[in-house]
Amino acid sequence: MSQQDTPISTDELQAWVDHQTDADASARIATIVARDAVLAARASAWASQRNALHAAFDATLDEPIPQRLLDAARPPRPRWPLQLAAALACVALGGVLGYALPRPAATPAAGDPLAGLPRAAAIAHAVYVPEVRHPVEVGAEQQTHLVAWLSKRLGSPLTVPELGASGFMLVGGRLLPGSEGGAVAQFMYQNEAGQRLTLYVRHNAASPETAFRFAAEKDLSVFYWVDGGMGYALSAKLPREALLQIAELVYRQLQRGGAPG
C-alpha cells in the first residue's frame, strides 16, 4: 500500500484506540483503518489488550479497602514528644477531670488511693489512642506473649478480656509507668469503625473492692473499679450506657479469668 493510503502515524492510531482524538480526526482515522487490514488488526489487538486488562484488574476496584490503607489515609496527628504530649494531656484533662470526676456520692475522698485511677487512665488513653503506627508495644497476634509479659511486669496474672461481642477487637497492649512507681498495663481495642477503647490495669491493693464508678471529660467516658486488689479503668469516647455494657463484659471475664482454679 502506498504512503498516500495510510497518512496516519502510529501515534495517531494509538490516540484513536485510546479515544484521545477529536471527532474530526476520529472520523478520518476510522475511514483509513476500515480500508487497511493491517491497521485494523493492530488497532483491534490493542483494544483487546485494554479489555483484557480491565477484565483482569477491575475486580480490585470493588474489593473492600484494607483497614491499614484506610488508616494510612488519615492525616497524621501532630507528633509531639511523648512527655510533652503527656504533660499537655495532664493539663487539659487534669483540670477538667478534677471537676468532672464524680464529685457527688461516688467521689473518692481526698487521699483515697483510687482517686488518681480514672485520671491516669484518661491521660494514657489520650496519649496512645491517636497513635497510627505504634498504638501498642505488643500486638494482638502475640497475645500469649503479651499477657505473659505484662503479668510478669505487674507481678499479677492478668487476663485480657475478649470484647468481640461488643464489636471491639484487641489491638495489643503496652507497659506504662504508674504514678506510685508501679507498673501499669494498657490494653487497646478497636472496632470496625476505627474507634478505640483502652483498659488500664494497675495494682490497687490498698483499696477495697468497689462497684463501677463513672467519670467523664467532654466526650471521653471512663468506668473504673477495684477488684481483687487490681484497679481497672475502661476509657472510650462512647456514651455512658454503651461503655457500661462493655465494662460489664470486662468485669465478668476478669472475675472468671481471675478465679483461682
Added chain:
Amino acid sequence: MLSHAELVAEIPRLRRYARALAGDRTRADDLVQDTLQRALERAGQWQGGNARAWLFTVMHRIWLNQVRRPAIEQDEGEDGLPDSPISPLQDRWGDRRDLEQALALLPDTQREVLLLVALEEFHYDEAAEVLGIPVGTVMSRLFRAREQLRRLLGGEPLPQPALKRVK
C-alpha cells in the same frame, strides 16, 4: 489540601494500578500504603488540580525508589522491538494468568505506561507528568509495550511496521 474522603476515594484506583504494576497483592498494598503516607506528608506540595494524577506521581516515585529495578538494565532503546525472540505464552486471551505473566515479562518502563493509559485511562500528557518523561517517550514506549504484549500473547507475527513514526 486533600481531604481524607478525597484520598480514600482514590484508593481503589491506586490499588488497581499497583496490583497490575507489582503483580503481587501484598507488595501492591504496601506500595499504596507508602503512597498515602507520603502524600499526607507532602500535602503542602500539592498545588491543587488533578489529585489523581498527583497521587499516581507520588506512587511512581516510590515505585522507582523502592521497588523497580534500575531502568538501565531493562530499557532496550527508544525505537524498535526487542531483539530477543519471545515465544508466545498461549494463543488466546482467555486466561488471566497469561496476561499477568505477559505483563510481568514487559520491561517496567513499558508496563508502567501501558497500564497508565490502557487500564487507568490517563491522557497522554497526564501519563507523561506521572512518569516524568516527555509525551513523545510515552507514545514510543506505549507502542513498544502493545506490540510486545501482542507477541507474548501469541498474536499474529508482525510485518515490519508499514507506518513511518511521526515524532
